[in-house]
Amino acid sequence: MQGSWLSANERSRGRFRICFLRAALVAIFSLAALGQSQPERLPGDASLRKILAYIHTGWDTLTRSTSSCGAASDPKLSASPIIYLPADFKSPQDLDEIQRVCKVTIAHLPEVIHQLGTTDADSIQPPGLLYLKNKYVVPGGRFNEMYGWDSYFILRGLLRDGRVELARGMVENFFFEIEHYGAVLNANRTYYLTRSQPPFLSSMVMAVHEAQRAAGQDDRDWLETAYSYVKRGHAMWTREPHLAGDTGLARYYDFGDGPAPEALQDETDIYRQASAYFLFHNGIPTYEGEAADVPAGRSSGSAYSVRVCGTAQSQSSCEPERLIKLKPDYYKGDRSMRESGFDISFRFEPYGAATHHYAPVCLNSLLFKTERDLEEMSRLLGKDSDTAQWQRQAEARRQAIQKYLWDERQGLFFDYNFDKAQRSNYLYATTFYPLWAGLATPEQARAVVKNLSSFERAGGIAMSVEDTQAQWDYPFGWAPIQLLAVEGMRRYGYNAEGDRVSIEFLSTVLENFVREGTIREKYNVVTRSSDTNVTAGYAVNVVGFGWTNAAFVELLHSLPPEKIAQLGYATPPRGALH
Secondary structure (H helix, E strand, O other), rough: OOOOOOHHHHHHHHHHHHHHHHHHHHHHHHHOOOOOOOOOHHOOOHHHHHHHHHHHHHHHOEEOOOHHHOOOOOOOOOOOOOEOOOOOOOOOHHHHHHHHOOOOEEEEOOOOOOOOOOOOHOOOOOOOOOOOOOOOEOOOOOOOOEOOOOOHHHHHHHHHHHOOOOOOOHHHHHHHHHHHHHHOOOEOOOOHOOOOOOOOHHHHHHHHHHHHHOOOOHHHHHHEEEEEEEHHHHOOOOOOOOOOOOOOEEEOOOOOOOOOOOHHHHOOHHHHHHHHHHHHHOOOOEEEHHHOOOOOOHOOOOOEEEEEEOOOOOHEEOOOOOEEEHHHHHEEEEEEHHOOOOOOOOOOOOOHOOHEEEEHHHHHHHHHHHHHHHHHHHHHOOOOEEEHHHHHHHHHHHHHHHHHHHOOOEEOOOOOOOOOOEEOOOOOOHHHHHHHOOOHHHHHHHHHHHHHHHOOOOOOEEEOHHHHHOOOOOOEEEHHHHHHHHHHHHHHOOOOHHHHHHHHHHHHHHHHHHHHHOEEOOOOOOOEEOOOOEEOOOOOOEOHHHHHHHHHHHHHHHHOHHHHHHHHHHOOOOOOOO
16 A cells, blocks of 8 residues: 555645644643543544543443442343352452342352362353452443453553543452452453453553653552562463463463353354354364264353255255264364454464464563563562563563564464464464564564555454454454554554554544444444444444543554544545555
8 A cells, every 4th residue: 555545635625624633632632641631622623522522431431340230230141140259258348238239149259269270160150240349441332341451452541531540440450350360361250260361461550650650659569569460460371271382482271161151142153153164164173073973061062953955945855964063172262262352253263263272473472571561560679680580581482483473474473373383374463463562673573564555454454354254354453453553563663654554543433433423342444334244253343442442542642743634534535545
């Protein structure tokens, strides 16, 4: 792609708005510096003022507490609301009121949890909300709990809005999860006690620490506490079963077996779809088999019927019905894909079936970033021997990433199947993670940016180049990936590309907000629309939406004032991009 998708005529028509919108941006910057948003006071473009007001008030709308009635309900399941406390935790008094007023059951977990995977989550019935001490912000819609990686982006938005205490409280909730539930969880529901999510905890800690320090509050005691929990969170990824063979890298791995409970009730029978796909796309290994040949029990889920009939459709023209099942290894891959956060995509083979056989670019880039953050924290705390240790660990991971995940010929980072000793060739937008984490060389960054056109569309960066009907593949773009990619490119000096992608995505979100009055979790970046046609996974395009709200204000904040004017022209000329 060459240049901007804005035509010369459009740029000419937009000149009169530059000063108008520059004033809006100055107001944004000034208020952010004061730790306030107050978007209702912003001069300038009415639609920009409205979306910033929506985001500002949205933080309150999306805030939950396990001491409030609205938090316990779970749109993904039909179970009665119940809040579970750690087995050895005394019930707080405010829960007595919740129990009485909200008709919510309060119970304790059956055992003390020290590490993820030591508890049979499926045996905790009915499933329920896991108690957290502080308030937190949820993504929205069906996601009515505190999520692991969503929270990093949400936290960025909260800090931009000056809500440091709420952001700090969320980070401390993750400390509580590590202490009482064994890890930073996918989210605080009992059925998530088998898996974590992409490790952004150190990034959250550093963001809060820097915000506190900027406010004249350099709390070393808090940083000391944070350091200990980040170390414990990091340790889970550096021991079995999260090791990616002998590569020195990590993998995603869910400790549970069989179908994911939330998928059974809320994802349009995803496992039936997967069964049909594998039946007609026979590969090696096969992920389905005749029911009699698949081990019985929870790990292999339900059976699905198959009958071959003639086109006449009469009973006499049909073969006898046969039953098939998905194999346990498929379900392990499906669950592990959910730990990655990219559910569902075909990146780790169709339906994510082989996720646990890959060393992913995203995970290992984040662990490199964690190790560098631990190095910095230990330096600030005067732990010299720890500093040297984290420096060595980060360098070892960097070298392993270079060896296994970088493809010199294609100029991109790819995931690595450590069982097959084979690098993937699936183009995926996580190739920008090494730039964001700062582990790419300048030459690698140049090569990745040179390949930007493989992913860039009229509305921003598409997740992949494969149209699989899964929401984490083409043609969909997601706010957190736009933010990481843009910040990664800017880190290496590619500001023009960062500006362009920011404008493409921001204008897409803004255009759809003007039409619908809301912000969504994902967008079709080819049509620049919130209309999505997802068949693999849950179909709804959830409104809210925590990380999109946050990414919008962060991307907007990073744009030069003169670029803001281009947001007024949300629709590119036909044929201007791909």
